[in-house]
Amino acid sequence: MKILSAAQTREADAATLQYEEIDSLELMERAALAFASWFENKFTPQEHVYIFCGPGNNGGDGLAVARILSQRQYHVKVYLVGDSQNTSQDHNVNLQRLPDTITRQTLHSPTDFPPLHPATCVIDALFGTGLNRPVTGLFAALIDYLNNSGSCITSIDMPSGLYTDSQTPAESAIVKANYTVSFELPKLAFFLPQHEQFVGAWHVVQIGLSPAFIATAPSDFHFATTQEAKKLVKPRRKFSHKGTYGHALLLCGSYGKMGAAVLAARSCLRSGVGLLTMHVPEAGYTILQTAVPEAMTHTDRHQKYLSELPEGLEKYSAIGLGPGIGTDKMTKAALAQLLTTSTSPIVIDADAINIIATSDKLKAELPKHKVIFTPHPKEFERLVGKAKNDYDRLQDMKEFCREYSCYICLKGANTAICTPEGTIYFNTTGNAGMATGGTGDVLTGILTALVAQNYSLEQACLLGVFAHGLAGDLASQKVGEIGMIASDLIDHLPQAFIALTTA
Numbered sequence: 001m002k003i004l005s006a007a008q009t010r011e012a013d014a015a016t017l018q019y020e021e022i023d024s025l026e027l028m029e030r031a032a033l034a035f036a037s038w039f040e041n042k043f044t045p046q047e048h049v050y051i052f053c054g055p056g057n058n059g060g061d062g063l064a065v066a067r068i069l070s071q072r073q074y075h076v077k078v079y080l081v082g083d084s085q086n087t088s089q090d091h092n093v094n095l096q097r098l099p100d101t102i103t104r105q106t107l108h109s110p111t112d113f114p115p116l117h118p119a120t121c122v123i124d125a126l127f128g129t130g131l132n133r134p135v136t137g138l139f140a141a142l143i144d145y146l147n148n149s150g151s152c153i154t155s156i157d158m159p160s161g162l163y164t165d166s167q168t169p170a171e172s173a174i175v176k177a178n179y180t181v182s183f184e185l186p187k188l189a190f191f192l193p194q195h196e197q198f199v200g201a202w203h204v205v206q207i208g209l210s211p212a213f214i215a216t217a218p219s220d221f222h223f224a225t226t227q228e229a230k231k232l233v234k235p236r237r238k239f240s241h242k243g244t245y246g247h248a249l250l251l252c253g254s255y256g257k258m259g260a261a262v263l264a265a266r267s268c269l270r271s272g273v274g275l276l277t278m279h280v281p282e283a284g285y286t287i288l289q290t291a292v293p294e295a296m297t298h299t300d301r302h303q304k305y306l307s308e309l310p311e312g313l314e315k316y317s318a319i320g321l322g323p324g325i326g327t328d329k330m331t332k333a334a335l336a337q338l339l340t341t342s343t344s345p346i347v348i349d350a351d352a353i354n355i356i357a358t359s360d361k362l363k364a365e366l367p368k369h370k371v372i373f374t375p376h377p378k379e380f381e382r383l384v385g386k387a388k389n390d391y392d393r394l395q396d397m398k399e400f401c402r403e404y405s406c407y408i409c410l411k412g413a414n415t416a417i418c419t420p421e422g423t424i425y426f427n428t429t430g431n432a433g434m435a436t437g438g439t440g441d442v443l444t445g446i447l448t449a450l451v452a453q454n455y456s457l458e459q460a461c462l463l464g465v466f467a468h469g470l471a472g473d474l475a476s477q478k479v480g481e482i483g484m485i486a487s488d489l490i491d492h493l494p495q496a497f498i499a500l501t502t503a
C-alpha cells in the first residue's frame with residue numbers, strides 16, 4: 001500500500017468530499033467515530049479523559065471525539081489551546097456542538113495547565129498533518145508538560161509537533177505518544193526508527209478516503225500488507241520436480257562461524273528451493289553434512305576461510321554469500337572473482353557487504369540489476385555512508401540503488417527495501433525478539449531460495465522479508481520475544497508460508 005505525503009492526504013480528503021458529495025464536517029465525524037471506536041476497545045469509561053485541542057481540524061477531531069466519548073459514558077474534559085480567532089471552521093462547528101455538560105477551559109499560560117496523574121488518559125489533538133512550522137511557545141510548554149506527566153497519551157492522527165513526511169526541526173517540541181491512531185494510511189514518519197519515542201504503537205482506522213485517488217497518487221514510499229505478500233507467492237505445480245525450483249549456491253562460514261552457514265542453509269531449504277549446494281571452508285564439511293543433510297556440501301581448499309569459487313557457477317540459479325565468511329584477503333579475492341564472473345543474481349550479506357564497502361573497485365564491478373544487499377544499519381553505514389537523520393538515510397539509499405542498479409534490504413524494525421528505481425517498501429512483520437544473532441543469516445537463506453526459484457529480485461525482497469518477519473511473529477507466540485533464537489524463525493518458516501498460501 002502507498003504512503004501519502006501530508007499534501008497528498010489533503011488532496012485525498014478533497015477528492016473524497018467531491019466524489020462522495022459530503023462536506024468536510026461529515027468526514028471529520030467519520031474520523032472521530034473511527035477514533036472513538038478504537039479508544040473504546042482500549043480504555044474503559046472509568047478513565048478520566050483530558051482532550052487537548054489545537055486550532056485546526058486536528059483540534060476539531062478532538063472536539064468531536066470529546067462529544068462522542070461523553071455520550072459513551074467517559075468523563076471528558078476539554079482544553080483549548082491557541083488563538084481562538086484563528087480556529088478552523090470545522091473546529092468551530094464542533095466546539096458549538098460540544099454539550100454544556102462537558103467542562104472546557106482555554107489554556108492561556110502554563111499556570112492554567114491542569115494537574116495530570118498517571119491514571120489520566122490524555123488525548124493529543126493539538127496538531128495533525130497541517131503542522132507547518134516547529135512547535136514553540138505555549139504549545140511547546142504544554143507538550144513538555146504532557147510528556148512529563150506520566151499519563152498515557154493517545155495522539156490523534158499524528159503525535160503533535162512531529163512532521164508527517166520530512167525532518168522535524170530540532171527546536172520543535174514533539175508529543176511522546178503511547179499510541180498514535182492515524183486516519184486511513186500510516187504516515188511516513190511512523191516507519192523511521194528515530195521516531196520510536198514519539199509515535200509509540202501506531203494503529204490505522206479507516207475513514208473511507210477515495211480509493212481511486214489513492215490508487216493514482218504517485219509515491220516512492222509503500223508499506224507491505226499481508227494481502228500483497230500473498231499475491232506474490234507462486235504455488236507449487238503438480239507436475240514439477242526439484243529442477244523446477246532452482247539450484248541455490250550459498251558461500252558461507254569460516255572457522256568458528258560455521259553456525260551462520262547452517263542457519264542460511266536450513267532457511268534456504270525451508271523456503272522452497274529445489275536444490276542447495278553449500279560452499280564452505282574445509283573445516284565446515286562434517287558440520288554441514290551432519291546439521292543439514294538435505295544440502296550438498298562442497299569444500300574450499302582452505303581450512304578456515306573461503307578462498308575460491310566452486311566450479312560451474314553457471315549452473316546455479318541464485319548465489320547467496322556473506323554469513324560468517326570474515327574479511328580475509330583471500331575471501332576478498334574470491335568475492336571479486338564472483339562479481340566479475342557470475343551471471344546469476346547474488347544476495348550479499350554480512351562480511352561480504354563489509355568487504356565491498358571498503359572497495360570502490362568492487363562497487364564498480366557490481367553486476368547491474370543482479371544484486372540484493374541485506375545490511376543491518378552498521379553495515380549500511382559502511383556501504384552507503386553515515387546520514388544525519390533517517391530521512392537522509394532513505395535518500396542516500398535511493399541514490400545508491402540507482403547508481404549501482406541494485407536492491408537493498410535495510411534490516412530493522414520496519415525493514416526498508418529499496419529498488420534500483422528508488423521505490424521504498426517498508427515491511428510490517430517482525431518483532432524485537434528477532435534482534436538476536438543469526439536472524440540475518442536466515443534472511444539470506446530465504447532470499448537466495450526465492451531468487452533461485454525465479455522470483456524477480458523485487459518480489460524476492462518483498463516476499464522474503466515479509467515471510468522472515470512473519471516467521472518471527474509466529475515464533476514469538478510460542479517462545480516469546482526474550483527467549484527467541486534464529487533457529488526458531490527457521491522452525492516457523494513452514495507455518496509462515498502456509499499462512500501466505502491460504503486464503
Ligand SMILES: NC(=O)C1=CN([C@@H]2O[C@H](COP(=O)(O)OP(=O)(O)OC[C@H]3O[C@@H](n4cnc5c(N)ncnc54)[C@H](O)[C@@H]3O)[C@@H](O)[C@H]2O)[C@H](O)CC1
Binds near residue numbers: 058061
Ligand atoms: N483526510 C484526513 O485524514 C482527515 C483529517 N482530519 C484531521 O485534520 C487534520 C489536519 O487538519 P488541519 O487543519 O489541516 O491542520 P492541523 O489541525 O494539524 O493544524 C493546523 C492549524 O495549526 C496551525 N499551526 C500549524 N503549525 C503550527 C505551529 N507549529 N504552532 C502553532 N500553530 C500551528 C495552523 O496555522 C492551523 O491553524 C488531520 O491531521 C486530521 O486530524 C479530518 O478531521 C478528517 C479528514
Ligand SMILES: [K+]
Binds near residue numbers: 058126158
Ligand atoms: K495530534
